[in-house]
Amino acid sequence: MIAVVGAGLMGAATAWQLARAGHEVTLIEAYKPGHMKGSSHGSSRIYRRVYDDPFYIDLTGRAGEAWKELESDTNAGLLRTTGGLDLGEGRDPARLAEILATAGVPHELLTAQDAGERWPGIRFTGPALYHPDAGVIDADATVAACVRRATELGARVLTGVRIASVEPLGAARALLRTEQGGAIVADTVVVAAGAWLPEFGLPLPELRITQQQVFHFRQRDPEASWPTLVSQDELSLYGLPSGADGGAAPAVKLAEHDKGTPTTARTRTGEPDESSRLRVSGFVTDRLPGLDPEPVAEATCLYTTTPDEDFVLDRQGPLVIVSPCSGHGAKFTPLIGAMAAALATGEGDPEPRFSLGRFR
Structure with missing residues (x-):
């Protein structure tokens, strides 16, 4: 057994x-x-x-092929394709585009103007990398x-x-x-x-356990299609459509990737960090005009990180x-x-x- x-x-x-x-x-x-x-x-x-x-x-x-096998065997829709964006100087979209090209992964390297026309709810300050295979897992x-x-x-x-x-x-x-x-x-x-x-x-x-904060922001246009996104400048953040976690109205989940609070599985507080909320809401105000900057929902989860x-x-x-x-x-x-x-x-x-x- x-x-x-x-x-x-x-x-x-x-x-x-x-x-x-x-x-x-x-x-x-x-x-x-x-x-x-x-x-x-x-x-x-x-x-x-x-x-x-x-x-x-x-x-x-x-993994993408394995998701198809899982969905077929369970007769359940688990992975929804939305496309994904990488932006910010810290991500270096042009370099990432070269790596994807070598790997044969479909992608587009877009200027700030072209990206802004395609996703008016996002304010782009430089080039952005788009790849259509990205999506959201439930x-x-x-x-x-x-x-x-x-x-x-x-x-x-x-x-x-x-x-x-x-x-x-x-x-x-x-x-x-x-x-x-x-x-x-x-x-x-x-x-x-x-x-x-x-x-x-x-x-x-030695595994590092941190409590991470996630926040959900209502879409100003409920009909707008949002991609996943990874952004790295002053802040390192990720975002994606919230699904049920964001409440009844369409929302986008945003969180910092690198500023979790050290904890353990038993001693975590479950209380989101106010400073993280302020930073993420500030990013929404500055860079994501398609979202209301006041979170409609928030939660915590745990990261377990190897050295x-x-x-x-x-x-x-x-x-x-x-x-x-x-x-x-x-x-x-x-x-x-x-x-x-x-x-x-x-x-x-x-x-x-x-x-x-x-x-x-």
Whole structure:
């Protein structure tokens, strides 16, 4: 039996991949799938192809195919294409365009004037890179679809069960002890616990846990189509259509990528940072005239960041450790599920970029 600890995006996708391959799977979640105490809740995550690293560009392409497989198998719409923009001197759109051209990813490098005519709700101060494949992932719907389909395929799902420790029993089995006093023995354990990973005493690098603030701003024109966007000048921000998280009227979600508050999964406050709200609202006033600068909704989530911002996806004895994190992992969900499942069954080798050995 393969146990998967954590029913967030990555754990749920791993359970789905294992179940569809015919393996005996138990998915264990401390709360309920879709809870708001980690990183996998909400209706809006960015899918994009733009990276300054060809490795990740290739990975986004593979992930895009995996999203199609997941949507087909679950009969659910999970990824909506909107197109995406990269702007700001810090992003260097011209350089990114050259990288995408080498990778064969469709894109356009636009002048500020041309971009402004296409998206009048955005004030451009320089060139912008547009790529049509970007879109919005519904994280809540993705978790629900993976858990539902895994269950249909025979997986067992345990909710309200918190794992206190994971102990290898030699090279081929592991013991999971629950905080309720129970025990589960598995042949392999996939630990996909997100910001809760540091509590398990696993052989991990130092992971930085931060509470991130997100804000939703109402569209002045409810009929306007908004792309995803990544902007880097004085502030490093990302934005995308809010979906249900923004309320009844169409809204856009905006957040700073790099100014989270250090915390732990247990001690987070859940209260958005007022200084971040002011900075993001100021950006809306200055650069996004198509949005009302007063947030209509706000929330927090958790980032789990490795020292090099690459993921952790590796096997140690009977344990598979899964942390596709650092604020850019959600877009890879079904692909990471496949990679983790391959490690759990012994059918795949660790990707060197994601190995634990790089930290030794």
